Amino acid sequence: METKRAGKKSTRENKNVPFTKREIETIVEMIESGVPRREIRSQYGMHESTLTNWMTRYGSKDYYAERSRRYSPSEKRSVLRAVESGMSVREACVTFGIKCRTVVDRWVRQQKAENAELRRQIAPVKSEEKEPKGDSSGQVKELEEQLAEAQLKIRALETMIDIAEEQLKIDIRKKSGAKQSPK
Incomplete structure (x- = not known):
């Protein structure tokens, strides 16, 4: 089972023979x-x-x-906006320096799930049990629309606070249990 990769050959013919320390170091360096x-596994049969x-x-x-890099919410949003505007996931990975394509795929799936959840929250409740009979049904619909709009506004404001905290490096939100300063 001899294959070539970057000038190095695998001399391993029997899978039962343990790897030498030098082989292990070479594989790790590769x-x-x-x-x-995938190439290394097929080359060395492991x-x-x-x-x-x-x-x-x-x-x-x-x-x-490098492998376990964490991405900030603003970096994620930038990548997702690029993908939404027509850039392929592969191109986005190259452009933003993301090594693993599955990371971006997972972000896209999460965003789609969040958007679907928002759409469900916005959709007015059309159950006959919940709607009162008579003239007040118009009021209920109007209140539901106002509630959905308020929820979207809250989410937008929370996103703006997240971005401001991240970019300005200051804590905007009050910590729970924090003492008030004397006046």
């Missing part, structure tokens, strides 16, 4: 340099869990710092 795990264990044990801290 992953950290960007070689896809299981994904073995590779994951080696990366946990022998991988550099820089590799894991």
